[in-house]
Structures are given as C-alpha cells and as structure tokens.
Amino acid sequence: MYLLSAFLFSVRRALIPSCRAGLWALWMAGVAVMAGCAxxxxxxxxxxxxxxxxxxxxxxxxxxxxxxxxxxxxxxxxSATYTPQADGSVRVVNRGFAAASGQWREAVGKALFTGAPTTGSLKVSFFGPFYGGYHVAALDPDYRWALVLGPDTSYCWILARDKQLDAAQRDAIVARAQALGVDTHALIWVTHKRQDPAHPPH
Structure with missing residues (x-):
C-alpha cells in the first residue's frame, strides 16, 4: 500500500535467490519499503x-x-482487505490482476499503528522487518473513501468501498490530494472489470 521496490527486490533476491515470486511480494510493498525501508x-x-x-x-x-x-x-x-488481529496488529491482504501474466496475485502483510490507534498512521510490512508508512490523510465521514499517502507525496492511493466514485466525489478527493502536494496529473486510474475469484459475488 506502498516503496523503493527495486531496492527490496535486490535484497530479497540476495537473501532468497530461489524465490522467483519475490517480485510479487513487493507489490504494494511500497507501503512497506518506502524511503529505504525505514x-x-x-x-x-x-x-x-x-x-x-x-x-x-x-x-x-x-x-x-x-x-x-x-x-x-x-x-x-x-483491492486491499484489512482485518484487525487479537494482538493489535492488522492483517493486510492485497490482491490484483497482473495483465502481463494473466494471473491474479496476492500479497499478505501486517500493519501496526505508529502511535495511538485513534490516529490513522500505521507502518506496514510485506517482507520481514522492513516497514514503511501508511498514512490516512483524508477519510470520508462514512468511511466510503480514503486518501492514503506514504512517506512522501510521490506515494498516493485513493481507495473506496465501491469500484467507482461519482464525479463530484472524485474531483473533491483529487483536489485534497493536490492541496497536500500530490502530482494529481500523474494519477493512474485503476480499472475494475474482472471478478476476483477470491471474492465471488454474493
């Protein structure tokens, strides 16, 4: 959620050279390795x-x-799914479709609050001891959308409970991101056309 993935990929290859799935473990690990994994x-x-x-x-x-x-x-x-754990941590499951391979991919990590659990500032790890910031910079009062930043404004995600937002909501979130210093012209809008087999329709 999240990065310097090239750095972590080189570390992972050095530690686990036989793990060819290592690159996938880095997906959204930007949230876990941003700014030198620290x-x-x-x-x-x-x-x-x-x-x-x-x-x-x-x-x-x-x-x-x-x-x-x-x-x-x-x-x-x-998609990202967050599940609170008994020890106070949060289980993080990120899933997505990799067009290059034609396969669904999944990465499982752990998030911890960096301070009080009443503040939306966490650190996330998808690989051993390497953590990176996950900061909820703006949040809908009804928890229908969230603007998440990493350690700097080159890491930005817009999340929502639904696969799309109406134009007014979208424009308002983009404006908030821009006000925080995000290059909103560089945002990539993610398509959601496939049914994730891990989440069959009800």
Whole structure:
C-alpha cells in the first residue's frame, strides 16, 4: 500500500535467490519499503486523520487511483482487505490482476499503528522487518473513501468501498490530494472489470 521496490527486490533476491515470486511480494510493498525501508513518518505538512476508527476502516477497499511505481505497474482490479488481529496488529491482504501474466496475485502483510490507534498512521510490512508508512490523510465521514499517502507525496492511493466514485466525489478527493502536494496529473486510474475469484459475488 506502498516503496523503493527495486531496492527490496535486490535484497530479497540476495537473501532468497530461489524465490522467483519475490517480485510479487513487493507489490504494494511500497507501503512497506518506502524511503529505504525505514521511514514510517507522514510526509512533511501532512497529518493523519484523527479520530480514526479501525473497526470502521476494516474490510475490503478497492484501489481507484495510484501514482506509478514498479511494484504495482500494470496491475488492474486491485483491492486491499484489512482485518484487525487479537494482538493489535492488522492483517493486510492485497490482491490484483497482473495483465502481463494473466494471473491474479496476492500479497499478505501486517500493519501496526505508529502511535495511538485513534490516529490513522500505521507502518506496514510485506517482507520481514522492513516497514514503511501508511498514512490516512483524508477519510470520508462514512468511511466510503480514503486518501492514503506514504512517506512522501510521490506515494498516493485513493481507495473506496465501491469500484467507482461519482464525479463530484472524485474531483473533491483529487483536489485534497493536490492541496497536500500530490502530482494529481500523474494519477493512474485503476480499472475494475474482472471478478476476483477470491471474492465471488454474493
């Protein structure tokens, strides 16, 4: 959710040379390896949402837009599911369709609050001890959409409970992102046309 994936890929290849699925483990690991796998602070001038309610935030979100990074390049139909755990951590499951391989991919990670659980600032790991920041910079009062940033404004995701937003909502979120310093002209809008086999229709 999240990056410097090339760095982590080189580390992972050195540690586990036989793991050819390593690159996939980096998908959304930008959230886990941003800024040299160490920076878990929000971007300068950005404050994470307070109050934040994990019980309302949990569940599945669809990735509607993102800034381009290699770990997620070419992915469509992307979703993230957050599940609170008994130890206070959050299980993170990211899924998406890789057009290049024609396959669904999944990455499982863990998130921890960096401070009070009433503030939407977490650190996420998809690979061992490497964590990176995940900061909810704006959030719909009804928890229908979220604007998430990494350690700087080159990492930005727009998430929603539904696969699309109406034009007014979309424009308002983009304006908020732009006000925080995000290059919104570079946003990639994610298509959602496939049915994820892990989430069959009810």
């Amino acid at each position: 920076n878990t602070s929000p971007p300068p001038g950005v404050k994470a949402v307070t109050p934040f309610d994990l019980q309302r935030y949990q569940g599945r979100w669809y990735e509607l837009a993102r800034l381009d990074h290699s770990f997620e390049r070419g992915m469509t139909d992307v």
